Amino acid sequence: MHEAFLDATAKTNKLGFELYALVIEREFVTIPISYLLLDTRKCEVGSKRGVQLTAWLCALHDNGFRSKYIFTDKDFAEINAIKATWPDGSVRPKLCLWHALKSIKKHVLASKKPQPGQPAQEAELADPTNQNMNDISETFQMASIQKVALPEYLHWLCDWNSDYYKFYCPIGSVTKWDMTKSLLNAEECQALMALCRRHFLRHPLFPSIRRENGADGAPLGFEYETETEIYCYTVRDFLEFCIRLQNLVLFRYL
Numbered sequence: 001m002h003e004a005f006l007d008a009t010a011k012t013n014k015l016g017f018e019l020y021a022l023v024i025e026r027e028f029v030t031i032p033i034s035y036l037l038l039d040t041r042k043c044e045v046g047s048k049r050g051v052q053l054t055a056w057l058c059a060l061h062d063n064g065f066r067s068k069y070i071f072t073d074k075d076f077a078e079i080n081a082i083k084a085t086w087p088d089g090s091v092r093p094k095l096c097l098w099h100a101l102k103s104i105k106k107h108v109l110a111s112k113k114p115q116p117g118q119p120a121q122e123a124e125l126a127d128p129t130n131q132n133m134n135d136i137s138e139t140f141q142m143a144s145i146q147k148v149a150l151p152e153y154l155h156w157l158c159d160w161n162s163d164y165y166k167f168y169c170p171i172g173s174v175t176k177w178d179m180t181k182s183l184l185n186a187e188e189c190q191a192l193m194a195l196c197r198r199h200f201l202r203h204p205l206f207p208s209i210r211r212e213n214g215a216d217g218a219p220l221g222f223e224y225e226t227e228t229e230i231y232c233y234t235v236r237d238f239l240e241f242c243i244r245l246q247n248l249v250l251f252r253y254l
Contacts, residue, residue, distance in 0.1 A: 004033065004067040005096065006078055015039075020053070022060070024067070034060055053081035061085050068092070073099040097200045101193055107253060108183040108192065153228050154235065164236075167243050168251055183250050195241060199234045 008020040020036040036056045038049065071094050072078045082093040095103075147158040159165055184192060202208065207222035225233070242251035 002068045003071065004069070005071045006082075007073055008075070008078075020056070022070075033065065050077045050080055053077055054084045057081050057085040066091070069094045071096040074103060097197070100200075101196055104196065104254075105189060105193065108189055108250065109186070111180055111182045153232055156232075157235070163243065164239050167239070168248060170248070183247065183253070184245075188245060192241065195237060199230075199237065202230045202233070204230070 004022055004024050006020065006022050008018045010018060016039060018038050020038060022033045022035075023030050024033060025031070034056070036053070038052055068090075069092055070082050072082075074095055079093045082091060085091070147155055150157065156162070157164060157168075202225065204225060204227055207224055210220045210223045212218045212220050238254045239251060242248065242254070
């Protein structure tokens with residue numbers, strides 16, 4: 001078994017209970033593996049709710065349940081329960097496509113309205129020494145993507161002479177993003193959604209078309225890609241998309 005799916009009802013009854021279901025798919029048929037009915041009226045993510053979810057998954061683990069991935073809807077209690085049950089990483093939590101696209105779209109189209117009586121924020125230059133990709137308000141003297149922290153197959157990201165490195169780690173000042181504006185317009189957001197869908201459908205069991213001279217060339221045949229090759233392709237694709245838009249903040253988010 002490679003994939004399982006974990007989800008719960010929310011606000012569907014007056015008693016405050018949530019019904020969790022763990023299901024798998026076999027030949028386009030959904031098969032339920034286990035259910036959990038949980039009283040969440042006074043539960044917090046980090047306390048009783050998370051503990052009960054972990055106990056449920058541990059019971060499944062002890063009874064022989066194995067899956068390479070468990071897809072969730074970005075519920076951190078579910079994600080943390082999966083990690084606690086399989087701390088060795090043998091089972092990894094993943095986001096389902098629908099929830100991932102929903103979350104990305106919400107983020108890239110969001111904008112903050114200025115407070116009444118205050119002028120709208122304007123884009124400004126950050127500290128020239130700041131090259132932290134995760135928090136543009138924090139001064140950081142080193143490039144945030146460090147070669148030592150990356151797997152070998154992503155070391156090409158740290159080539160100082162590449163356009164990729166020069167883009168995500170510019171020399172000099174980094175422009176702060178105007179938070180009153182969205183990261184992308186509607187057309188750019190649709191292009192990003194299409195890119196995410198294309199990435200989602202790449203799979204080691206699905207053949208890819210091998211083309212002459214890149215993506216626009218004539219088809220030469222089919223080839224199967226490994227998980228590593230698909231991951232490298234996805235990172236490079238996102239990076240090139242952000243470079244075309246000259247949108248460094250978007251790449252930091254992705």
